[in-house]
Structures are given as C-alpha cells and as structure tokens.
Amino acid sequence: MTTGFERDPDDFARGARAAIVYPDLGGSTRDAEARLEETAGLALAIGVDVVEKVSFRLRQPKPGTLIGSGQVEALAETVRDKELQLAVFDAALTPVQQRNLEKALECKVIDRTGLILEIFGERARTAEGRLQVELAHLDYQAGRLVRSWTHLERQRGGFGFLGGPGETQIEADRRLIRDRMARLKRELDQVSRTRGLHRERRQRAPWPVIALVGYTNAGKSTLFNRLTGADVMAENLLFATLDPTLRQVSLPGIDKAILSDTVGFVSELPTQLVAAFKATLEEVISADLLIHVRDIAHPDSEAQRADVEKVLGEIGVAVETPRFEAWNKLDLLDEERREAVLAVAAERADVMPVSAVTGEGVEALVDAVAAQLTAGHRRYTIALDPADGAGAAWLHQHGEVLDQRVEGDEVVYEVRMAPRDYERFEVRAGG
Numbered sequence: 001m002t003t004g005f006e007r008d009p010d011d012f013a014r015g016a017r018a019a020i021v022y023p024d025l026g027g028s029t030r031d032a033e034a035r036l037e038e039t040a041g042l043a044l045a046i047g048v049d050v051v052e053k054v055s056f057r058l059r060q061p062k063p064g065t066l067i068g069s070g071q072v073e074a075l076a077e078t079v080r081d082k083e084l085q086l087a088v089f090d091a092a093l094t095p096v097q098q099r100n101l102e103k104a105l106e107c108k109v110i111d112r113t114g115l116i117l118e119i120f121g122e123r124a125r126t127a128e129g130r131l132q133v134e135l136a137h138l139d140y141q142a143g144r145l146v147r148s149w150t151h152l153e154r155q156r157g158g159f160g161f162l163g164g165p166g167e168t169q170i171e172a173d174r175r176l177i178r179d180r181m182a183r184l185k186r187e188l189d190q191v192s193r194t195r196g197l198h199r200e201r202r203q204r205a206p207w208p209v210i211a212l213v214g215y216t217n218a219g220k221s222t223l224f225n226r227l228t229g230a231d232v233m234a235e236n237l238l239f240a241t242l243d244p245t246l247r248q249v250s251l252p253g254i255d256k257a258i259l260s261d262t263v264g265f266v267s268e269l270p271t272q273l274v275a276a277f278k279a280t281l282e283e284v285i286s287a288d289l290l291i292h293v294r295d296i297a298h299p300d301s302e303a304q305r306a307d308v309e310k311v312l313g314e315i316g317v318a319v320e321t322p323r324f325e326a327w328n329k330l331d332l333l334d335e336e337r338r339e340a341v342l343a344v345a346a347e348r349a350d351v352m353p354v355s356a357v358t359g360e361g362v363e364a365l366v367d368a369v370a371a372q373l374t375a376g377h378r379r380y381t382i383a384l385d386p387a388d389g390a391g392a393a394w395l396h397q398h399g400e401v402l403d404q405r406v407e408g409d410e411v412v413y414e415v416r417m418a419p420r421d422y423e424r425f426e427v428r429a430g431g
Contacts, residue, residue: 018043018086019052019078023067029303030267038267039090039112045119051082065104066097076105088115092268095144112268113140128191135184142177208373209258211284213312214293215304216264219328223293223356224261227366246283251370253377253400253416260287267307274314281315289372290323291365296341296353297332322372324350326365331355374400377418382425383410394425
C-alpha cells in the first residue's frame with residue numbers, strides 16, 4: 001500500500017524542503033530554540049532545506065501521534081502551505097506514531113534517531129564505519145518495516161530513511177534483517193578482536209593513549225590536526241568525523257604517545273549507535289587519559305558536557321580515568337565573556353582554555369597532559385659507556401633527559417622516567 005509521496009531516496013534527501021518539529025515535554029536542560037537549532041544543524045548536515053521550525057508544548061504525549069490533534073492539523077496546514085516534503089521530529093517516534101503522522105501530514109516523517117542514522121550512513125568512510133552504521137540502522141528499522149529492503153544490496157551514501165515506504169513482505173524482511181544483523185555482528189566481532197590485538201601491542205610498547213572526546217562540532221578534529229599536523233576532515237558540521245583516527249605524537253618527556261580522534265557525541269545519541277560503535281569507542285575506554293573538548297562559546301556548553309559524560313559512563317569509561325577539559329573556541333568569545341571564562345578556568349587544575357584554530361593555549365594543554373602522564377615518573381642517575389649509543393638513544397626515547405655529563409670514562413645521564421621503563425632498562429643493561 002502506498003501513501004502518494006514516494007520518490008527516489010537520493011532525490012528526497014538532498015534539498016528536501018523540511019520542517020523541524022520539537023515536541024517540548026518539559027524537563028530538558030536546553031530551551032526549545034536551542035533544540036530546534038541543533039536539529040536544524042543535523043538536517044543541514046545531509047543537505048535538507050530547513051524551511052520551518054516549530055515547537056509544540058505538550059502536557060502529555062499522545063500514543064497515536066505524540067502531539068495533539070490540533071497541533072497535527074496546524075502542522076499539516078504548514079506542510080501544505082509551504083509545500084514541505086519532510087517533517088523531522090526532534091523526539092523518538094514509535095513506528096505507529098511515524099505512520100500516523102505521515103498519513104496526517106501527507107509528507108515523509110523521520111525522528112531524531114532516523115536523522116542521526118542517516119547522517120552516519122552518509123559520513124562513514126571506512127569499511128568498519130559502514131558496518132557499524134548499517135548494524136545500527138537495521139536494529140532501528142527492524143520494528144518499523146515500512147519499506148522494502150532492496151537497499152541492502154545497493155551501495156550508496158546513507159540508507160534511504162528519507163525515501164518513501166513501499167510494499168513489505170514482513171516475515172521475509174524480518175528474516176533478511178536478522179540474517180544480515182548476525183553477519184554484521186560477526187564481522188564487527190572480528191574488528192573488535194583485531195583492535196584488541198593492536199591495543200595489546202601498544203600497551204606492551206608501552207605508549208600512552210590519549211583520546212579526544214566531546215560533543216559533535218566541538219572542534220576535536222581541528223585540535224587533533226593542530227596537535228599532530230594531520231589533515232583530518234574538520235568542518236563546521238555536526239558529525240564531520242565518524243571513523244576513528246590514530247596518530248603518533250611527541251610530548252615533553254614522552255617520546256611517543258598515541259592520540260585518538262573519535263566520533264562526536266550528541267544529546268540523546270541513539271542507543272543503536274552507542275552499541276554499534278562499541279568497537280570504535282573501545283579506544284576511549286582503554287585510554288590512559290581523556291581530553292574532553294568543549295565548545296565553550298556555545299550557549300548550551302554545560303548541557304553538552306553533561307551529555308558527553310553520560311555517554312562515557314554508558315560505554316564503560318572508568319570515572320578515575322584522568323581527564324582534562326579543553327575549553328575550545330576562545331577566539332569566538334567577546335572580551336567580557338572571554339575574561340569570565342579565563343577566570344573560571346584559572347580556578348580549576350583540570351581545565352585548559354584553548355583555541356584550536358589560532359593555537360592559543362594549545363602548548364599549555366600539551367604541557368599539562370605530559371605532566372599528568374609523567375606524574376608517577378622518578379629521577380634516575382644512569383652511567384653509560386660513551387660507545388653505548390643504543391643505550392643513550394633508549395633513554396632519550398623512553399624518558400626525559402634532564403642533564404648529561406662526562407665523569408671519567410663514563411657519560412652520566414640524569415633521566416626522569418616511569419619506574420617500569422627504568423626496570424626495562426635495567427633488564428636491557430643486565431642482558
């Protein structure tokens with residue numbers, strides 16, 4: 001059975017005229033305008049043309065349509081008058097609510113989860129990323145089954161949430177979905193095992209791992225590029241980075257560390273995505289230190305911080321994992337706000353104000369991170385034969401050489417390093 005508004009998914013997504021609808025149930029840490037702006041930004045990320053933004057205050061959600069009948073009628077009139085093709089609800093819709101709203105509005109309806117999944121479908125670049133997104137997509141759509149599943153055999157950006165529903169063969173579809181999900185989980189298990197082996201190898205090295213985390217569009221990739229000299233995609237877009245990126249960096253007193261750039265978090269991140277991206281987020285779970293990058297110029301910066309901390313807890317990051325907050329985008333603050341932010345940051349040892357764009361404060365952040373990672377290091381006096389170039393190189397690589405001097409027929413080094421590295425050096429010297 002069709003509803004009269006089917007069209008090719010690709011044509012529908014790019015340039016679709018849309019309304020953003022926020023059903024305000026109360027209790028949110030953000031005001032309605034902020035929610036509408038964020039969801040409009042999400043829609044913009046997949047090329048949707050946001051024509052209208054509407055919020056409805058609800059005393060109680062309606063089981064059939066979420067919003068009240070009068071609100072549905074008013075929205076349907078807006079859809080007709082402005083010739084809209086899409087309504088994006090900044091809420092979680094049940095399959096029944098989605099279908100009822102599509103019939104009443106006579107346009108395609110997607111919810112927040114569907115919108116985020118569509119973005120992830122377009123943005124994932126690696127094979128692993130594509131597997132994770134497809135698994136999340138299938139999990140989300142399994143209970144909906146409002147369209148045929150021919151897209152499973154088609155390679156394209158995104159997964160066609162914005163396409164119209166077609167005829168369904170529910171039992172066959174469910175079997176297809178279950179089989180495909182089982183296959184994807186097996187492949188992702190293999191990815192997880194491979195990542196685990198890589199982590200074990202790094203830990204034996206041992207090199208500290210530093211993970212950048214934060215709300216989407218907080219500036220993680222820009223800071224990552226600043227710290228590593230890499231060229232990771234960094235744009236003023238929500239979810240510009242999906243696939244994890246690892247780079248080697250040098251820090252004061254640490255010859256080699258691994259810096260990881262991760263997918264950005266967002267409020268009400270779909271549970272399907274948290275589960276699907278577990279393999280990627282394991283880099284965060286096992287990190288020696290987290291840098292929580294915050295957009296300090298954003299009006300909802302504090303609420304975004306709470307959202308990130310919530311997701312970190314959900315994926316199993318230990319509360320005792322050392323972390324810094326990098327209060328980013330100082331360059332966007334006016335003088336009064338800047339002075340206030342700097343004053344608050346000065347009172348906290350775990351906060352470093354920075355601008356990833358201009359580089360302001362980045363050196364101080366690097367020094368603070370290095371100091372944290374080397375906090376347990378001790379000072380050792382080590383004498384080497386002048387001909388032991390390999391030993392001298394080892395000391396420079398694994399510790400911070402504070403001083404070196406010639407005493408008789410030996411070269412004496414004053415080195416600060418981790419006790420475990422000193423033990424490794426002793427084993428080497430003994431061998």
